[in-house]
Amino acid sequence: MGDGRRCRACGSGDLQPSGTPLGRRAVCARCGRCWEEGGAGVEVDSLACPGCPRRGRCESCPTWLVEAMSRRDVLSDGRPVLVRPLLYGDRFELAAGFAELSPRSRRHRFFNPPEELDDEELEHLTNLDYRDHYACVAVLEDRPVPTGVGFARYIREAGNPDVAEVAVTVADAYQRRGIGTLLTRTLGEVAARNGIHRFVNYVHWDNAAAIELLTDEPCRITPAEPGVARIEVELPPRVAEVPDSYLHRLIRAHAARWHQRPRSR
Amino acid sequence: MTSTPAATRRVASGPDLAPLDAHAHLLEPVMRWAEQEPTRPVAAYREGDGFVDVSAQAFHERVRALAKGLVASGVAPGDRVALLSHTRLEWLLVDYAILAAGAVTVPIYETSSAEQIQWILGDSGACIAVVETPAMRSTYDEVHAEASACREALVIDEGALDELAARGHEVDDATLDERIAGLTADGLATIVYTSGTTGRPKGCMQTHRNLRTNVAQNLDAVRSMLHDDEVTLLFLPLAHTLTKCIALVCVEWGAKLAFATDFGHFPEELALVRPTLLVAVPRVFEKVFTAAQRKAAADGHGKIFDRAEQVAIRWSEGHTAGRLQPIISAQHAVFGSLVYRKLHAAFGGRLRFAFSGGGPLGERLTHFFNGIGIRIFEGYGLTETSPTLTVNRADAWRPGTVGRPVAGTSIRIADDGEILASGPQVFSGYWNAEAATAEVLEADGWFHTGDIGELDADGYLRITGRKKELIVTAAGKNVAPAPLEDRLRADPLISQAVVVGDQRPFVAAMLAVDHEALREWAADQGLDDQSNAELLAHDRLRERLQGAVDEANRSVSKAESIRAFAILPRDLSVESGELTPTLKVRRAIVVKSYSAVVEELYG
Numbered sequence: 124m125g126d127g128r129r130c131r132a133c134g135s136g137d138l139q140p141s142g143t144p145l146g147r148r149a150v151c152a153r154c155g156r157c158w159e160e161g162g163a164g165v166e167v168d169s170l171a172c173p174g175c176p177r178r179g180r181c182e183s184c185p186t187w188l189v190e191a192m193s194r195r196d197v198l199s200d201g202r203p204v205l206v207r208p209l210l211y212g213d214r215f216e217l218a219a220g221f222a223e224l225s226p227r228s229r230r231h232r233f234f235n236p237p238e239e240l241d242d243e244e245l246e247h248l249t250n251l252d253y254r255d256h257y258a259c260v261a262v263l264e265d266r267p268v269p270t271g272v273g274f275a276r277y278i279r280e281a282g283n284p285d286v287a288e289v290a291v292t293v294a295d296a297y298q299r300r301g302i303g304t305l306l307t308r309t310l311g312e313v314a315a316r317n318g319i320h321r322f323v324n325y326v327h328w329d330n331a332a333a334i335e336l337l338t339d340e341p342c343r344i345t346p347a348e349p350g351v352a353r354i355e356v357e358l359p360p361r362v363a364e365v366p367d368s369y370l371h372r373l374i375r376a377h378a379a380r381w382h383q384r385p386r387s388r
Numbered sequence: 389m390t391s392t393p394a395a396t397r398r399v400a401s402g403p404d405l406a407p408l409d410a411h412a413h414l415l416e417p418v419m420r421w422a423e424q425e426p427t428r429p430v431a432a433y434r435e436g437d438g439f440v441d442v443s444a445q446a447f448h449e450r451v452r453a454l455a456k457g458l459v460a461s462g463v464a465p466g467d468r469v470a471l472l473s474h475t476r477l478e479w480l481l482v483d484y485a486i487l488a489a490g491a492v493t494v495p496i497y498e499t500s501s502a503e504q505i506q507w508i509l510g511d512s513g514a515c516i517a518v519v520e521t522p523a524m525r526s527t528y529d530e531v532h533a534e535a536s537a538c539r540e541a542l543v544i545d546e547g548a549l550d551e552l553a554a555r556g557h558e559v560d561d562a563t564l565d566e567r568i569a570g571l572t573a574d575g576l577a578t579i580v581y582t583s584g585t586t587g588r589p590k591g592c593m594q595t596h597r598n599l600r601t602n603v604a605q606n607l608d609a610v611r612s613m614l615h616d617d618e619v620t621l622l623f624l625p626l627a628h629t630l631t632k633c634i635a636l637v638c639v640e641w642g643a644k645l646a647f648a649t650d651f652g653h654f655p656e657e658l659a660l661v662r663p664t665l666l667v668a669v670p671r672v673f674e675k676v677f678t679a680a681q682r683k684a685a686a687d688g689h690g691k692i693f694d695r696a697e698q699v700a701i702r703w704s705e706g707h708t709a710g711r712l713q714p715i716i717s718a719q720h721a722v723f724g725s726l727v728y729r730k731l732h733a734a735f736g737g738r739l740r741f742a743f744s745g746g747g748p749l750g751e752r753l754t755h756f757f758n759g760i761g762i763r764i765f766e767g768y769g770l771t772e773t774s775p776t777l778t779v780n781r782a783d784a785w786r787p788g789t790v791g792r793p794v795a796g797t798s799i800r801i802a803d804d805g806e807i808l809a810s811g812p813q814v815f816s817g818y819w820n821a822e823a824a825t826a827e828v829l830e831a832d833g834w835f836h837t838g839d840i841g842e843l844d845a846d847g848y849l850r851i852t853g854r855k856k857e858l859i860v861t862a863a864g865k866n867v868a869p870a871p872l873e874d875r876l877r878a879d880p881l882i883s884q885a886v887v888v889g890d891q892r893p894f895v896a897a898m899l900a901v902d903h904e905a906l907r908e909w910a911a912d913q914g915l916d917d918q919s920n921a922e923l924l925a926h927d928r929l930r931e932r933l934q935g936a937v938d939e940a941n942r943s944v945s946k947a948e949s950i951r952a953f954a955i956l957p958r959d960l961s962v963e964s965g966e967l968t969p970t971l972k973v974r975r976a977i978v979v980k981s982y983s984a985v986v987e988e989l990y991g
Contacts, residue, residue: 234973244971346805349853349854350857
């Protein structure tokens, strides 16, 4: 960008215009952190922003869309949690979250986990279109710095548009508190609206929490390769019949437009 | 939870089984044969150009002498004694002697790594180790400081048995008789260590009842085929429960147990011993078959062999179904003298039946061998179940399945497809690992096998999958790929490691190289000028990666170690299906998409 702004995390001036229309607009090339404030914002046309009084151009809080797609809930231990869409700018958080996962949780998530998530993998996991690839994050807001403690995504299968693969990860310290359930429910609702009828999950048989979570609903379990179960869950058709909401059309419109813009990387 | 019913039955049970006497133990058959028929040859060992028989009486006397030696060496009832040796007569003698002294045998595979030996000695708290060779002795010396309970190691090849017998002179018969009289069916007989998917090997506690019952259950399955003078040639490790169990079946029946010296001499010794029954892993049958096929092709008889194969299979299928076509019978008779006899000769010419376990044996191969007159009894079980749970019986034989539950045993298919088992052969738990035991053994006795299967309408079990992330090699060795892969990936040059070897002769690895790290390494090596493709084919890279493989191998036994590896030309990808869209590695797809590479590995 070269207009003198610097990354708040590491001080680098090498800020790349980036992010989705849902989120932040600059990512530091050096540390991957989002640079959040000020500067020229993303065009959001003349849509009303419930987050700030301005119309037509929202400079600092395009987060309103995120707000609209978020839900607040309470965990089994009584703590409040926010489930919101995953943003391109969350890549730093995602990488940090992965680094903190126990070897066991990493193995459950990636089967054959890398030492750390590299740029290519992070790009794959955060460059979402919110239709074929949707992800959400569970954020604990009662912490000094709101922390993402669970991530879930579905990705539509290339040759099989009715079917999407699902992956859910919850930070070790926060497992077994209902975060997985919350994330999966959210995913299911979004997926059904996006015309997906079935979720496919590949999980280790020894991942008791995931097996319990997934087999809570009517499902079909078949053995995949040794150690791995393939669990298919039909999404409730009544949700699939719900007409496309205004908000989702809106988000997709922006996602589509954003993807047409030239990219720096 | 609901799941689509994949099977027609959820539960199947074997016939009733009379319970064992509370004082039944494993020494009984040894003592019985010595008393009833002292001259019966119960064992044989190689000496020079032939095999020397051991009579029931001599066997019994040697066991007693050794047991006294162990008592003199301070072995108390309930003590653990480690036995690290390959399969030989001395293995069985020492095992029985340990039991006679009231102690517990802890067998260790002769191929175990130093790390594994150290763990097993320490965890079991073995007080004495009997090891086979001076080399094993030096491994023991390296690691035994960590296993402080172990007082001494006796070396079989350096006269351990004579030494024990000499020590035993001071112990009188009454003392030993008292020890034997103190044995109970529910007393612990052996702790067999098995490797799980993660963590250290766990010790399966098998009681006299577990093993003795399983012997009866196996015997029951083949009794109608047995003659008085059966002979077997043992070559699989006795540390493996299946081999041990069939050896015990032979002792119970009074069959002669001949001990092969090593696998290299196996063909020669088959001809010398001419066994009537065998216990083997599928690989052995595959090898014999492919060797014969290759030889026929080389001699220009490929077509005849193929035809003979077809006829043998169709004959067996027809025979099993009870509808044999005369034309097949006629052809079968012709090929019998032309082809089948030669194959039979490979096994010594007298083989009538064999037990197969440790992995799936192909349905066609089973029919083929049946067609040439060798009935293979494929069964199913685990170390935790001593081992046999189901087996194809002489009168209930269905290739492609692992048979029906043996007597006194029930099999249940859980909602998620897992095979659960209950019966008197199910173990009492893992040694020193209550939590691990609770994970697999329910309070009401149902054992979770970790395998997935279906029961057909007639109660035959078919194995369809595995819950545990384990590779089972063709030799029946269980290998957990995840810890090996973790160790490999710890190397900065390796971005992805996929360990393969399911139903293959050995374990191999496919490595994807991190391109950034590769460039750095190239700069270090002064190979900057080379392209990535050139580097991937470079001998020095292979050498470097071999180092990483060697490092990973340090944690496992020879049988579990990576013997070959291939460098993949690119990273695993979502497009190729090797990774799921959410980036989970699909081992089965990797193997499929690199099938050419895999075939080369196993060349």
